[in-house]
Amino acid sequence: DTGVSQDPRHKITKRGQNVTFRCDPISEHNRLYWYRQTLGQGPEFLTYFQNEAQLEKSRLLSDRFSAERPKGSFSTLEIQRTEQGDSAMYLCASSSGVGYNEQFFGPGTRLTVL
Amino acid sequence: GQNIDQPTEMTATEGAIVQINCTYQTSGFNGLFWYQQHAGEAPTFLSYNVLDGLEEKGRFSSFLSRSKGYSYLLLKELQMKDSASYLCAVRDKGYSTLTFGKGTMLLVSP
Secondary structure (H helix, E strand, O other), X not given: OOOOEEEOOEEEXXXXXXXXXXXXXXXXXXXXXXXXXXXXXXXXXXXXXXXXXXEEEOOOOOOOEEEEOOOOOOEEEEEOOOOHHHOEEEEEEEEOOOOOOOOEEOOOEEEEEO | OOEEXXXXXXXXXXXXXXXXXXXXXXXXXXXXXXXXXXXXXXXXXXXXXXXXXXXXXXXXXXXXXXXXXXEEEEEOOOOHHHOEEEEEEEEOOOOOOEEEOOOEEEEEEO
């Protein structure tokens, strides 16, 4: 357990529905990241927050994806009008911004779109 | 663009030594990380290199050559629990996001 938690752990939804995932980072970490990982691939960067500011978004991120970190603590990732291609593991990570600034990953939310 | 290459799979025997290579071509460089990921679990941090040379951490060592765009992870005294995917990741700008390779699946057999 790295101290990063994600909820839910699993989500099954029908195509066209909206889904929202939550990430609670390590409490003293000001940086938070969202990644997507499919089978046999490494994590793919989606977006990054420093405190409540969203500083970077992947060019691959569809307009159907939106993320927030309203108070600089937990974050939510919403996917609107889900498609089967959205099926993946969604990983959240946090880091302190000091030292190595290594990222600590949560257990992920596995999304299946039927 | 970013390009990170690792072998897809490797096999080794318990007690042996294995070296997992990673080559990268990125627009900038601000550190290279190795993560371990067991099936169905989150990646966990193993090592970090930002300067050329070898970093040793118990049974794990990581090497970096910035001029060659090359790193390796060396695992000694392999144990069955080392069977996992090993991810090479480059931090290519600022102090923030990582670009990951596809990972190398290591299978340790008795």
